[in-house]
Amino acid sequence: MKTINTIKEIREIVKEWKSKGFSVGFVPTMGYLHEGHKSLIEKASLENDKVIVSIFVNPTQFGPNEDFEKYPRDLEKDEALCNSAGADLIFAPEVIEMYPEGANTLVDVEGLTEGLCGEKRPGHFRGVCIVVSKLFNIVAPHRAYFGEKDAQQLAVIKRMVKDLNFDIDVKGCPIIREEDGLAKSSRNTYLSAEERIAARVLSRSLRKGKEALSQGERDSDNLKDIILQELHSEPLAKIDYVEIVDSSTLKSIKSIDKPILTAIAVFIGKTRLIDNFTFEP
Numbered sequence: 001m002k003t004i005n006t007i008k009e010i011r012e013i014v015k016e017w018k019s020k021g022f023s024v025g026f027v028p029t030m031g032y033l034h035e036g037h038k039s040l041i042e043k044a045s046l047e048n049d050k051v052i053v054s055i056f057v058n059p060t061q062f063g064p065n066e067d068f069e070k071y072p073r074d075l076e077k078d079e080a081l082c083n084s085a086g087a088d089l090i091f092a093p094e095v096i097e098m099y100p101e102g103a104n105t106l107v108d109v110e111g112l113t114e115g116l117c118g119e120k121r122p123g124h125f126r127g128v129c130i131v132v133s134k135l136f137n138i139v140a141p142h143r144a145y146f147g148e149k150d151a152q153q154l155a156v157i158k159r160m161v162k163d164l165n166f167d168i169d170v171k172g173c174p175i176i177r178e179e180d181g182l183a184k185s186s187r188n189t190y191l192s193a194e195e196r197i198a199a200r201v202l203s204r205s206l207r208k209g210k211e212a213l214s215q216g217e218r219d220s221d222n223l224k225d226i227i228l229q230e231l232h233s234e235p236l237a238k239i240d241y242v243e244i245v246d247s248s249t250l251k252s253i254k255s256i257d258k259p260i261l262t263a264i265a266v267f268i269g270k271t272r273l274i275d276n277f278t279f280e281p
C-alpha cells in the first residue's frame, strides 16, 4: 500500500486501474483513523477491486474558532490501519495541492444545510461540499463510503451527488461505538478521563429516546424533553442542540408519523460531540 500526495499521480493510478476493468471504492477522511473508519474501508474493500482512502484535514470546513490547527494527526498510525483494513492507496495531499492560490469556487447545498450542525457551524457544509466534490473529481471512484454518525453530512453529500450528476454510488455505513456506547470519533481523544465518562450521556440520552419511541411516544416535543432531561443530568454536558427532523428533508416535525432522524450535539468540556439515530414508525 502506497501513500501519494499529488493529484497528477492519483489520476494516473486510477486511470490505469480503470483501464484494467477494476472497480474503485473511496473513503474520504480527515485522518486520525479509528474503528469507524476501519469499518468503512473494510466495506469498501469487500465491494470494490481497489480502495483509496484520502487523508486531508480540510481547512475550509472549520470555522475561525474551531479546531483546525489542533485537529489530531498521525499519518503513520493511519497508514497501518488502512493497510490492515485492505486499502490499496492513501491520498494525502497538502493544503496547497487541494487549494492552490486563486481557488474561488464554492459548493452550496441549500435546504439541507441550514439546520442542525449547519446552523451551529456556519460555512461547515460548504467546506465539506467543496472538498468532497474536488475529491470526487480527482479520485473518480465508482463508490464512496461515509459514516452515518455524520447523518447530516451524508444527506447533504447524497443531495450534492444527485444535483451535480456525479456518477458515484454514495454508501452510508452504521455508527461504530465504544463498549460503553460512545460513538467513535477522532475528537474523543480530546476528552479527559472525567470527560470521557461524562460523554456516555450522549448515547444514554438517545437510548432513552429510543425506549420512549418503542413504547409508542409519537410527539417530538415529548421525545426531545426525554432526551434533554437525560442530558441535563450530566453536569459536564453543555447542549448545543437536540433536534427531531424528517429524515429526508431534515426539517423539524411535530408528530412522528414518518421516518425521523434524532440528532444531538453536545459539548463535553470544550469538545463538541455528535450522535444520532433514525426511526421509522
Ligand code: PAF
Residues within 6 Å of the ligand: 028, 029, 030, 056, 058, 061, 128, 131, 132, 150, 153
Ligand atoms: O467526515 C469527514 O471526515 C469529513 O467531513 C470529510 C467527508 C472527509 C470531508 O473533509
